[in-house]
Amino acid sequence: MSATTTTAQQQVAVxxxxxxxxxxxxxxxxxxxxxxxxxVGAEQGAVALFxxxxxxxxxxxxxxxxxxPCH
Numbered sequence: 855m856s857a858t859t860t861t862a863q864q865q866v867a868v869x870x871x872x873x874x875x876x877x878x879x880x881x882x883x884x885x886x887x888x889x890x891x892x893x894v895g896a897e898q899g900a901v902a903l904f905x906x907x908x909x910x911x912x913x914x915x916x917x918x919x920x921x922x923p924c925h
Contacts, residue, residue, distance in 0.1 A: 895922045 894913045 894920060 893909060894916050
C-alpha cells in the first residue's frame with residue numbers, strides 16, 4: 855500500500871423539482887388514497903354506492919386489519 859492515499863471527491867448536484875411538476879402526481883396519489891380508504895372503510899351496504907356485497911367481501915380482511923368494524 856502506498857503511504858499517501860488521495861481520494862477524489864465528486865460534487866453531486868441534486869436537481870430541483872418544481873412544484874408545478876409534482877402537483878398533478880400528488881393530486882392523483884391523494885385521489886387513489888381517498889378511494890382506497892372509502893372502499894375499505896365505508897362501502898358496506900347502508901352507505902354503499904354500489905349494490906351487492908362484492909366490494910365488501912373483496913376488502914373484508916383489509917377492513918379488519920386496519921381496524922374498521924363491519925359486523
